[in-house]
Amino acid sequence: MLDEAFAILKQYDWGSDMAPLAPIEDAVALSHDQAELRRDLENRLVATLQSDASRDAKDYVCRKLAIVGTVASVPALEALLRDKDHSHMARFALERMPTREAAQALREAAVKVNNELKVGVLGSLGSRRDAAAIPVLKGLLTDSDPSVARAAALALGSIGGVEAANVLKEAAMSATGNKPVIIDALLACAEALLAGQKQTEALAIYRSLAIDDQTRLVRLAATRGILACTSLQS
Amino acid sequence: MNMFERTSRRRFLATAGAAVAAPYIITSTALGNADRPAASDRIVMGGIGIGNMGRGDQSDFLNRKDVQYVALCDVRDEVRNKAKTNVDNKYGNKDCTAYNDFRELLARSDIDAVHIATPDHWHAVMAIEACRQGKDVYCQKPETLTLREGPLMIAAARRYGRVFSGGSQRVLGDYRQYVDPVWAGELGTIKSINVNVDPLPKLCNLPAEDMGEKIDWNLWLGPAPWAPYNSKRCSGSFSINGASWRSFSDYSGGGMTDWGAHHFGGATFICDVRESQPEEVTYHENSGKPYLSYRYPNGLIIYHNRPNTGNLVIEGTPGERTPSKPVPMYKGEGGIYGDFIHCVKTREKPFRDIELAVNTAVVSHLGNIAYQLRRSLKWDAATQQFPGDAEANRLVDRARREPWQV
Numbered sequence: 001m002l003d004e005a006f007a008i009l010k011q012y013d014w015g016s017d018m019a020p021l022a023p024i025e026d027a028v029a030l031s032h033d034q035a036e037l038r039r040d041l042e043n044r045l046v047a048t049l050q051s052d053a054s055r056d057a058k059d060y061v062c063r064k065l066a067i068v069g070t071v072a073s074v075p076a077l078e079a080l081l082r083d084k085d086h087s088h089m090a091r092f093a094l095e096r097m098p099t100r101e102a103a104q105a106l107r108e109a110a111v112k113v114n115n116e117l118k119v120g121v122l123g124s125l126g127s128r129r130d131a132a133a134i135p136v137l138k139g140l141l142t143d144s145d146p147s148v149a150r151a152a153a154l155a156l157g158s159i160g161g162v163e164a165a166n167v168l169k170e171a172a173m174s175a176t177g178n179k180p181v182i183i184d185a186l187l188a189c190a191e192a193l194l195a196g197q198k199q200t201e202a203l204a205i206y207r208s209l210a211i212d213d214q215t216r217l218v219r220l221a222a223t224r225g226i227l228a229c230t231s232l233q234s
Numbered sequence: 235m236n237m238f239e240r241t242s243r244r245r246f247l248a249t250a251g252a253a254v255a256a257p258y259i260i261t262s263t264a265l266g267n268a269d270r271p272a273a274s275d276r277i278v279m280g281g282i283g284i285g286n287m288g289r290g291d292q293s294d295f296l297n298r299k300d301v302q303y304v305a306l307c308d309v310r311d312e313v314r315n316k317a318k319t320n321v322d323n324k325y326g327n328k329d330c331t332a333y334n335d336f337r338e339l340l341a342r343s344d345i346d347a348v349h350i351a352t353p354d355h356w357h358a359v360m361a362i363e364a365c366r367q368g369k370d371v372y373c374q375k376p377e378t379l380t381l382r383e384g385p386l387m388i389a390a391a392r393r394y395g396r397v398f399s400g401g402s403q404r405v406l407g408d409y410r411q412y413v414d415p416v417w418a419g420e421l422g423t424i425k426s427i428n429v430n431v432d433p434l435p436k437l438c439n440l441p442a443e444d445m446g447e448k449i450d451w452n453l454w455l456g457p458a459p460w461a462p463y464n465s466k467r468c469s470g471s472f473s474i475n476g477a478s479w480r481s482f483s484d485y486s487g488g489g490m491t492d493w494g495a496h497h498f499g500g501a502t503f504i505c506d507v508r509e510s511q512p513e514e515v516t517y518h519e520n521s522g523k524p525y526l527s528y529r530y531p532n533g534l535i536i537y538h539n540r541p542n543t544g545n546l547v548i549e550g551t552p553g554e555r556t557p558s559k560p561v562p563m564y565k566g567e568g569g570i571y572g573d574f575i576h577c578v579k580t581r582e583k584p585f586r587d588i589e590l591a592v593n594t595a596v597v598s599h600l601g602n603i604a605y606q607l608r609r610s611l612k613w614d615a616a617t618q619q620f621p622g623d624a625e626a627n628r629l630v631d632r633a634r635r636e637p638w639q640v
Contacts, residue, residue, distance in 0.1 A: 032625060045341075067607075088459060096629070096630070123639035152638060
């Protein structure tokens with residue numbers, strides 16, 4: 001039945017009946033604790049991804065690889081990151097895949113793909129909280145394309161930690177157009193530091209933002225943060 | 235604009251009024267009267283997504299005397315134009331600005347609060363951006379599409395001190411007959427409650443259609459995977475049987491989140507576990523038909539589709555009485571909308587504060603994931619992860635189509 005389902009998947013396109021794909025759905029669920037079956041399933045999915053199947057079929061494959069994909073899927077997915085029709089769904093599989101290779105593929109794509117796709121890749125790195133991407137993101141914070149600079153800032157805010165916060169702090173001092181999003185990311189870093197019991201580091205960020213140069217919204221956010229830090233310290 | 239700024243504006247008006255000659259005409263609309271507060275005391279609002287639910291939300295806010303509705307946004311030309319006409323007719327002017335792109339509306343510094351009633355796949359992106367722009371938010375249910383979105387929305391609201399209300403009017407409105415005796419302690423310790431709600435979301439594979447309407451398709455899809463236009467794919471109908479976006483997993487959690495927001499919201503309210511999340515979901519099968527049981531930290535079990543059990547059937551402890559507790563209610567006047575506006579003015583937390591709404595959405599999402607993986611799951615609310623379950627953790631979130639991020 002799985003053979004038949006994959007044969008149908010090769011012809012699958014918008015408007016196709018989805019019922020014949022049920023064996024693939026079953027295999028995804030049932031292979032949870034059956035390594036051999038899952039390996040076979042992944043191989044079949046990757047083969048479809050590398051075939052001339054339709055965009056819809058490849059999207060379908062990426063949805064399944066988001067659950068079952070391993071390092072074995074990464075090269076096929078990585079190849080799609082630069083393709084405007086497939087980049088998002090390749091990320092759909094890679095973003096949540098718990099392998100170093102998936103993160104590495106996204107990091108490499110962050111400097112290779114065009115700006116439109118890069119924004120998505122940076123979002124995926126942020127979502128993965130990939131601290132190894134901080135040097136790449138730091139370089140992109142000052143990108144001439146505001147959407148790239150914004151995406152880099154938000155990704156750094158998602159990653160959090162002292163290193164990301166320091167990068168954002170430095171950028172905030174010279175930023176102009178994208179300053180609000182850098183500050184937002186910095187506040188997110190402070191919250192994560194506070195939640196991680198690093199009150200001193202969080203307090204330093206909040207104090208740096210509770211100044212007249214900032215908007216009232218930011219000053220109030222920073223003041224709330226200072227109160228949270230000091231109440232924990234006391 | 236926050237309350238501090240509104241206060242400043244009032245002070246400015248008072249000072250300016252004393253210092254300069256009065257204008258030739260000050261309308262009663264601006265000054266207010268016995269029936270309506272002065273313009274400076276009204277909450278300035280805009281709406282994003284003015285389709286079926288959004289139209290109802292707009293109507294409720296628009297008809298409030300303490301709201302000045304100034305802007306709206308929708309990616310459908312016809313919906314947008316009708317909604318603007320509706321507002322303009324109400325006020326007898328042409329002042330309401332209609333936008334196709336929500337970012338333009340959110341960038342306006344004169345807007346205090348927004349209501350959001352787009353399809354679910356947009357909620358997190360828009361609501362978080364609204365908080366960044368200093369707006370208070372009323373967001374229709376289900377507030378989230380993924381588990382990761384909830385904490386991010388809460389964090390954005392708390393970061394900027396925003397009032398953020400979720401949108402189920404039924405949680406308090408429909409279930410009081412269950413809430414009152416339970417909170418009065420008449421049923422003793424509650425052991426379980428059952429929620430019946432269907433269906434699960436499905437992948438949408440509808441074929442391309444000619445666009446029979448003027449719609450910004452790229453913005454409608456937004457963070458969701460690209461797909462061709464199909465009128466059923468983007469229909470805002472309340473149907474969850476394949477004829478609306480509510481049916482499809484790219485835009486909604488199906489009946490589990492759509493009606494689940496009401497029923498699970500009601501169940502968690504009835505059993506007073508609104509402030510917590512389940513720690514375990516057990517997948518059962520009965521004659522080949524799956525159902526779930528969620529276990530809460532206090533031992534409560536919420537069933538989903540328990541065989542031969544009606545919706546909101548409660549299992550208490552016969553012969554036991556527990557201490558009575560006051561039932562939380564809406565503040566202000568006008569149901570859930572009045573509650574939100576009251577809280578915008580007072581900075582209190584609304585009845586359906588985003589944190590409580592997210593806790594309900596978590597129940598729905600955990601259920602969808604358990605059904606998808608066809609197995610039981612453990613859930614750690616503190617880390618928002620499935621402990622030791624790498625496969626399930628992949629489903630905590632999903633990649634968004636560029637350029638959208640949360």
